[in-house]
Amino acid sequence: MQFNRRTFLQSVVTATVAGSSALEFGTISASAAAGSGCESTDRIPKIEFHSASSQVTPNHEALADPSVVAVWAEPTATNGDDDGNGDAYHYDELAPLPLVSVDGSVYGFGAILLQDDDINFDYGNEEFVLNAWDAELGGSGTVLWDEGHGQYFTLDSCSKFEAYAENNGYTVSPTTSLASDISNADAVVVTTPSESFSSSELGVLAEFVADGGALYLHDQSDYSDYDETANLNEIASELDLAFRFNDDDIDDDTNNVDGASFDITTSQYNANDFALFEDRSGLGLDAGVRYEATVDSVADGDTVDVTLADGTTAELRLLGIDTPETERNASHEKVEEWEGIEDETHLTDWGGNAKEYAKQALGGASVEIEFDPSEDITDPFGRHLAYVYYDTTGDGNADTLFNREMVEKGYARVYGSSLTKHDAFWNAEADARAAGTGVWQASDPANTAEVRDRPVEDVFVPNAASVRTTAGAISSSRVPVFAESTATQDLRDGVQYSGDIPLVGVDAANRTALVSGLPIDESYRADVTAYEHEAFLTNLVDSLSDRCGKILVDGGHGQFNESHSVSTEDAVAYQRYLEGQDIAFEQVNSLDGSGDNALSTARAVLISAPRSCFAADEIDALRTFVQNGGAVVLMGSGDGKIMPDTRANLNDVAGALGTDLRLNGDHVFDSDHNVGGDPALLYTGNLNTAAFSLWSPYS
Structure with a gap:
């Protein structure tokens, strides 16, 4: 079921901002701001x-x-012409x-997705495809699997998914005579057909x-010319x-299965336009379900090997x-991750403890182990990310959460990822810190x-976009940091700048x-x-905020798993910079929460590009925070x-x-002002010192 992006929000914002006074949010309700497609549902794994x-x-x-693309590859992926036929469209790096x-009711998948031999069903493949079936068929119906055009991937090769679909209300049948059976x-x-469809068959489709029939077309890479892209494109x-299949091959050296660059993974879902990701x-391990297991060995304080009940x-x-880290891995320790601790030997000792x-x-x-709906089942190293519950009383009930116990007893710190229990774990850590x-x-x-x-003197702004307003180009009086005059703008959509390119924009009235x-x-x-972005950012926060307290970073909207967003785990050096200025830097995953790590305790919150949208209650909490003098820095x-x-x-x-x-x-x-010869990693000394006073050391 496809629904359109909400264009209403931005048109209303443009009208209200132009005539609003400070801290007036116009007529936009929190639910509208959160977006009609923003629902508090858990998403499928990658x-x-x-x-x-x-x-x-x-x-x-x-x-x-x-409005057409439902899933993208991760930004680290590239495509090429593996079969060497010269018939691939090469996407540029960005x-x-x-x-x-x-x-409409036709889906084009860039891979088979469902084959028994090649797919790890701890990923979200079968859930995603079944969601696509449900979107068009409503949860039941007869699905024909075409085997009449020389397909290698027959229904037998996808038998696990066949059983899964039939257990969820569908009748799935192979056919070698599609035109006869389609009624x-x-x-x-249709999986990659090595034989083309006749003109009469195309007419039948x-x-x-x-x-009103639904059609699911599954392509594959052009490796060894197995793809048969031309036959699928005759159907398209x-x-x-609105799309065709590319005769190419996609590789990703970063986001893949077991280091195989051709076996890519992604969680880049277009959930704003398609309701396909709940x-x-x-077929694999599911979030929110307890699984019995036996601990075979303990590698260290946060890694164990287990055997599940099925072996x-x-x-x-x-x-x-x-x-x-234990002594064996002490070289991998980042002491800055541990607030107020500077003794590496002390950390090594406690790693052993x-x-x-x-x-x-x-x-x-x-x-009993359990997976979190806001996290992936596995990490990039193939380890399963789990909560472990065990019996501490001898009554046979595994009701003590070992993960939290380690934090409570001072053996561990909370990890700044997207887990739903993050804020509860943070409270446990805060108590342990306070008690020493x-x-x-x-x-x-x-x-x-x-x-x-x-x-x-110089501010580092890597992999940057420019800043604009809803009306177009931003006034230079609102820009403290511009790119150098040698910078160039690769524009895909938006405002073209002919002069200095703005990298930071300020709206003091709305903090x-x-x-x-x-x-x-x-x-x-x-x-x-060598650059002073930390002092600049902290000065910027204080120039906007009318409050004291910590600086929070939002981690509850998929930022940890987004390659160009940040959680506290991704900003350890800045955490230590702030610590030297007596400013706490903490992550919060529930912006509408309460307690010692709530918005009410902060001077500012940093929100980097969110993978998921914001719920209405979170928008209300942010608005209240700003009205009470808090600052918001979007990144x-x-x-x-x-x-x-x-x-x-982010723009919403x-x-x-x-x-x-x-x-x-x-x-x-x-190309002239950058780090390591990479034009994307730019720095700049083009600072608006006339309009802003953000250039002194923070202390």
Whole structure:
């Protein structure tokens, strides 16, 4: 079931901002600001695309229409012409690669997705495809699986999914005579056909779709020329679809299964336009379900090996916590992650203590494990991310959450990811810190030395977009940081600048700023200590805020798993900078929550590009926070580094706060002022010192 992007929000925001006074949010309700498609539903895990291809427009050009593209590859993916036939459209480095496209009741998948031999069903493949069936068929019906055109991927090769679909209300049958059998069908599945459809068969398919039938077309990469893309495109052409299949191969060296670059994974879902991603029970391990297991061994305080009741073995990474590294892995420790602790030997000792406690508590124990609906089932290393419950009283009930216990006893800190229990774990850590429990005996943040606090001369703004307003170009009087004159703008959608390109925009009346890149991203820390973005950002916060307290970072909208967004785990160096200024830097996953880590305790909240949209209660909480003097700093990235719907989510938050600031649909480069020779990693000394006083050391 497809629904359109809400265009109403931005038109109303434009009208209200122009005539509003400070801290008036106009006529936009919180529910409208959150977006008609923003529902508090859990999403399917990431999807595995084994040997995938992309889609293009009917003219064989880049397909970028978010009303057509339902799933993109991750920004780290690239495409190429693997068969060497010269017939692939090459997407440029910044263009998102479409993996699933939809036109009416016709779906184009860039991979088979369902084959028994190649797919790990701990990913969301079967749930996603069944959601696509449900969207058109309503949860039941007869689905024909075409085997009459020389297909390699017959129904037998996807038998696990066949059983899954039939258990969920569908009758799935193979056919070698589609034209004869189609009158009894509600939907048809066509996997890569090595034999073309006759003109009469194409006519039958067109009539079937015109009468309301659903059609699911599954392509594959052009590896060894197995794809048969031309045959699928004859169908797409006959139906005059808004997309065609690309004769290409997609690789991703970062987001893949077991290091195989051709076996890619993605969670780049266009949930704003397509209701296809709600989580449901699948073939693999499901979130929110307890599974019995036995602990076989304990690697360290946050990693154990288990055997499930069905005999399956798994390595578990305890979800939501991090214990210090043991002596063996001490070189991987980041001392800055541990608030107020600067003694690496102390951390190593407590890494050993955490391991010993875990061995005593869990060694050989019968436990129950559970997965979180807001997290992936597995991490990039193939470990399962789980909560572990065990019996501490001998009554046979596994009702003690070991993950939280480790935090309460001072063996672990809370990990800044998207888990639903994050804020509860944070409270447990805060209590342990306050009491000096366990590892926190050595924590003394008040005595942390200052680092990198000096006059602002150059600001690092990597992988940046530009900043615009709802009316167009932003006034220079509202821009504290411009790119250097040597910078260029790769515009995909939005405002073209002929002069200096704005990288930071300010709306003082609404206590909001928009920074168009992520200077505090941890992945750059080793190369950017010469720049003063930390002092600038902290000065910017205080110039907007009328409050004291901590700086919070939003982590409840998928930022941890988004490659160009930040959680606290992605901003450790900035955390230590703030610690030297006696400012706490904490993550919050529930913006409408209460307690010692609520918005009410903060001077500002940083919101980087959110993978999911904001619920109405969260928008209301942000508005109240701003009305009470709090500042909001929105942080984006350039086009192609974040997907169009992610940029839309960030801009929707801006609109909900009453500001006219928007992230532009572009990417800014500078061949002269950059880090490591990469034009995308730009820095700038083009600072608006006349209009802003943000350039002194913070202290």
